[in-house]
Amino acid sequence: MTSEALMSKRPLAIAVAALLGAASCTGGAPDSSPTGGGDDGTTTGSDPGTGSDTGSGSAGSGSGSDTGMGSGSPDIWQTQLNARTYNYPAALRTAALRLTGDLPTVAQIEQLANAADPKAVYGQLINAMLTDPRFTRQMLGFWRDTFKMGGAADLDTAPAFAAQLTVNNGSSDQLFLATTGTCPTVANDVITSASCTNNPPATAGVLTNPGAMKQFAGNLAFRRVRWVQEVFDCTAFPAEVGTPKPVGANNAPYTAPWDFASIAGTDNGGRVNFHDTSAVVCANCHATMNHLAPLFANFDANGLYTTAIAVTLPTDGRPLATRADWLPAGETTAWRYNKPATTLTQLGQAMAADPQVGTCTVARVWNFALGKGDIVQTLSIVPADVIQTQLAAFDASGHKLRDLFYTVFTSDDFTKY
Amino acid sequence: MRISHIASCLLVVAACINGSDTPVEIPPNPDPPPSDDPGLPGEENNPAGGEDTTFDHTDPIDPWSILDRILVEGPPSYSAHVHSCMKMKYATLGRVLASRGVNLANTTATSAGFLYTNGMQAIGTATYAQRQAEATDLTTAGASKMLDIYASAAPEIIAAMPNRAECTVNGAPTQMFDAAGNCTARGIECITGLPTTPAQIELCSQVVVSASNSTKGRNMAVAVTMAAAQICE
Numbered sequence: 001m002t003s004e005a006l007m008s009k010r011p012l013a014i015a016v017a018a019l020l021g022a023a024s025c026t027g028g029a030p031d032s033s034p035t036g037g038g039d040d041g042t043t044t045g046s047d048p049g050t051g052s053d054t055g056s057g058s059a060g061s062g063s064g065s066d067t068g069m070g071s072g073s074p075d076i077w078q079t080q081l082n083a084r085t086y087n088y089p090a091a092l093r094t095a096a097l098r099l100t101g102d103l104p105t106v107a108q109i110e111q112l113a114n115a116a117d118p119k120a121v122y123g124q125l126i127n128a129m130l131t132d133p134r135f136t137r138q139m140l141g142f143w144r145d146t147f148k149m150g151g152a153a154d155l156d157t158a159p160a161f162a163a164q165l166t167v168n169n170g171s172s173d174q175l176f177l178a179t180t181g182t183c184p185t186v187a188n189d190v191i192t193s194a195s196c197t198n199n200p201p202a203t204a205g206v207l208t209n210p211g212a213m214k215q216f217a218g219n220l221a222f223r224r225v226r227w228v229q230e231v232f233d234c235t236a237f238p239a240e241v242g243t244p245k246p247v248g249a250n251n252a253p254y255t256a257p258w259d260f261a262s263i264a265g266t267d268n269g270g271r272v273n274f275h276d277t278s279a280v281v282c283a284n285c286h287a288t289m290n291h292l293a294p295l296f297a298n299f300d301a302n303g304l305y306t307t308a309i310a311v312t313l314p315t316d317g318r319p320l321a322t323r324a325d326w327l328p329a330g331e332t333t334a335w336r337y338n339k340p341a342t343t344l345t346q347l348g349q350a351m352a353a354d355p356q357v358g359t360c361t362v363a364r365v366w367n368f369a370l371g372k373g374d375i376v377q378t379l380s381i382v383p384a385d386v387i388q389t390q391l392a393a394f395d396a397s398g399h400k401l402r403d404l405f406y407t408v409f410t411s412d413d414f415t416k417y
Numbered sequence: 418m419r420i421s422h423i424a425s426c427l428l429v430v431a432a433c434i435n436g437s438d439t440p441v442e443i444p445p446n447p448d449p450p451p452s453d454d455p456g457l458p459g460e461e462n463n464p465a466g467g468e469d470t471t472f473d474h475t476d477p478i479d480p481w482s483i484l485d486r487i488l489v490e491g492p493p494s495y496s497a498h499v500h501s502c503m504k505m506k507y508a509t510l511g512r513v514l515a516s517r518g519v520n521l522a523n524t525t526a527t528s529a530g531f532l533y534t535n536g537m538q539a540i541g542t543a544t545y546a547q548r549q550a551e552a553t554d555l556t557t558a559g560a561s562k563m564l565d566i567y568a569s570a571a572p573e574i575i576a577a578m579p580n581r582a583e584c585t586v587n588g589a590p591t592q593m594f595d596a597a598g599n600c601t602a603r604g605i606e607c608i609t610g611l612p613t614t615p616a617q618i619e620l621c622s623q624v625v626v627s628a629s630n631s632t633k634g635r636n637m638a639v640a641v642t643m644a645a646a647q648i649c650e
Contacts (some may be wrong), residue, residue: 077495093610094500097650102512103610105583108592113612145543145550155545163607215548236478262616335560371503371650379483381493404638413498 077252084416088112088122091415098369099129099409101138119415122169124410130402137189139163140366147206147231149215152349154303157183157196158209164191169402170363175232176205176348183209200305204348210303213296217303219314221274221296222319225289230297230376232351240337246387248277256287256339261328263290269324271313290326291334295319358399359384362391362408369408425461475482481603502649507542510563512648517584517608529570536562560648565641571636574643578607594635598625600642608639609646617642 027346092112096104108125131134143159143166143315144150161182165174182203183196196203198210206212207228216227229239247260250352256278264270274286293363300310312318313325327333334340335350351357357410363375363382372380384391390407397403408414492497505513511533515521521528539562543551579590584607593604599619602613621638628634 016498077491080491081495081498089612094650096610097505097513098507101506101509103583106606108587109606109610109612110586141506143547148543148548148550149545151543151545215545221479250636370497370499371501372497374550375480377550378486378553380497381479382497383494385492386497415502417500 009163013399016254024122034236062367085216086119086412086415087417088118090123090417091409093120094371095129095369095409095414099126099405100134101139101141102134108124109405120176122415123406126406130406133189136163136167136191139166140186140189140191142166145374146364146412148227149210149211153185155211155215156186157194158206158212160184160186160191161206161209164193166401166405167191172358172399172401173352176207176351178205179203180196182206182210198299198304200205200299200344202343202345204344205252206297207348207351210304213299213303214301217301218317219312221293221299221311222289224296224299225292228292228351229288232360233354234356234375236376237289239285239288241284247281247283248275250277252277252281254281254345255284258283258287258291260287262311262331263287264324264326264328268328270328271315271325288336291331292347294323294326295341297323297326313361343410358394359387359391361399361401362387362394362404365404366406369405369414438469468622501553502555503553504541504559505553505563505647507537507540510540510566512645515567516569516581517570518573518581518611519573528568529566529573531560532569536566538607546633557650559646563648564640564644567647568636568640570643571639574608575635575641578604581607583607592624593639598631600625600638605642608643611646 010301020293072160077394089109089112092104092108096102096108104125112118112121112125112171117191118282137261140150140156140163143162144156147159147162149155160185161178162175164170164184165172179202180195181193183194184191185194186192196208196210198208198213200208202208212227213224216223218224226237233239238256238397240257241255244255245260246252260283263274263283264272265275266273267275274282274290276282290295294309297309298306298307309323311321313321332340333347335347337355339350340352341347341350360375366376366382366387367373367380372378374380375382388413389402392406394400394404452614453472480618487496490501511521514529514533519529519533521530521533525531539556539558541552541556541559543549578593581591584591584603586603591607592601592605593607595601601619603616605613605617621642624638624641625631625634628637
């Protein structure tokens with residue numbers, strides 16, 4: 001396979017495929033114990049082994065070997081999953097640390113240990129944690145880490161807004177649609193509603209948040225675009241991958257669904273050549289990025305909205321960018337191919353309607369619950385079938401955030417060790 | 418065959434992600450002649466080549482560390498179903514200590530409060546100024562620091578336990594040790610957050626009697642019990 005052909009796929013997807021292949025080639029650790037959990041040696045949960053939503057038809061796929069090097073069977077991982085049993089006491093400890101930031105009390109531990117129906121009591125205790133004042137503080141921390149910002153008054157407003165939505169069981173759609181009250185203040189872990197004062201034409205949830213625009217300021221607004229993509233879509237760029245088409249003098253594979261000339265290059269009015277194909281095909285990522293970036297270009301380095309473009313080019317003298325640096329004349333901004341968005345309000349609407357954004361929210365809460373790293377930075381991927389039940393519930397609820405936490409923290413996977 | 422394929426993939430990945438989204442420098446003329454910017458040998462006019470012509474697209478993802486993790490954790494179709502051994506968050510560690518009676522404001526050099534307050538870097542916290550969330554991975558330095566903190570915190574925890582509401586059941590205070598000097602079930606529950614097994618009581622009590630004196634033994638019993646339970650969240 002040539003390097004050009006390999007690059008026709010999403011690089012990180014290739015990395016994962018390669019790594020999974022490598023894991024299976026080496027025999028991996030099919031007989032190693034699952035990580036985490038059960039560190040107390042107790043398996044005091046009831047009705048062991050009766051869970052049904054933990055199975056994955058794809059578990060173990062790609063393992064085994066056609067070279068005789070592998071030592072595992074395709075079912076070894078599923079066998080390990082099936083061997084788990086309910087351990088509500090261990091789940092309670094983990095949930096308490098995540099949702100309240102402290103250990104459960106001895107009274108709670110014994111209430112659960114002595115319960116005739118531990119599953120029901122566990123659910124009640126989770127509900128109590130989700131209405132505990134300490135949950136607000138924990139959600140501030142969760143959203144600060146998710147957004148990668150916070151700790152200062154101006155940088156806390158976006159995490160505080162998301163935390164407020166979560167605590168009040170609001171819809172995650174409001175992260176993109178809310179028009180008022182998107183800049184709450186935080187004092188002693190208490191959140192007080194307030195609106196932003198950075199003067200965008202219309203507020204669009206956190207997409208117009210001054211702290212986020214300040215934290216992710218950068219040339220051509222690309223850092224803001226990357227933040228939106230990675231936090232809310234859970235993948236790095238390229239965000240859109242289609243059938244490869246040869247472009248450039250070297251017939252390099254171009255994989256974005258957009259017309260190659262739909263973004264700027266030095267051959268159609270731009271000052272940065274996003275049409276370059278000599279080493280990598282810049283447009284594979286920038287086809288999407290350039291259709292988004294102008295929407296964030298009028299925020300200055302402090303996150304204030306200005307009437308003119310306020311971001312610069314990375315060239316000598318750092319001149320201000322112009323729209324022609326991203327897109328040729330007549331090309332509109334968009335969330336995705338065939339999903340135009342000429343304003344941040346429309347962008348928010350498109351994102352709220354995108355199923356992948358909802359899936360991303362569930363995956364992030366899932367990883368938080370199970371102690372994983374950032375889904376993008378550490379490639380802690382959550383296959384769709386793993387969170388199918390929780391995603392269905394999330395969609396049915398209208399994307400209510402606190403309900404999502406309850407669903408995840410009472411799931412079979414969370415309560416089994 | 419497969420190994421070479423993987424190596425190719427990783428090399429391509431490394432090439433693709435070796436940069437950042439923050440272009441830092443390009444020449445005034447976006448398409449300079451090769452003589453102005455030779456770049457690396459064989460990379461003339463290559464926008465991902467010489468420093469003067471490249472946009473720096475750095476990315477923190479290291480394919481090798483991901484490979485290491487997958488070898489230990491298994492594929493995502495498995496690992497996504499199970500709990501990871503996440504580092505206890507720095508703030509959470511502080512709250513656990515405080516709720517068990519440790520004075521975090523203590524400035525005495527070897528006190529648990531001092532070690533905690535000054536152990537921020539070893540344990541790991543978020544650095545939002547660099548757009549970094551708090552790490553979830555446990556490091557050797559972090560685990561060592563936590564054990565130090567638990568060892569220093571043990572006397573305070575033992576003394577405070579009878580007065581802590583978190584450890585009280587139906588108004589009855591909890592003692593870490595009974596009259597015979599053995600660990601109690603509720604005492605262990607108080608510092609681990611988990612129900613206690615007879616084996617844990619026995620092990621904890623053996624630590625007490627194994628030390629050169631009972632005070633050291635009790636402190637060590639609390640420290641190692643907490644470390645075993647609390648290093649992972």
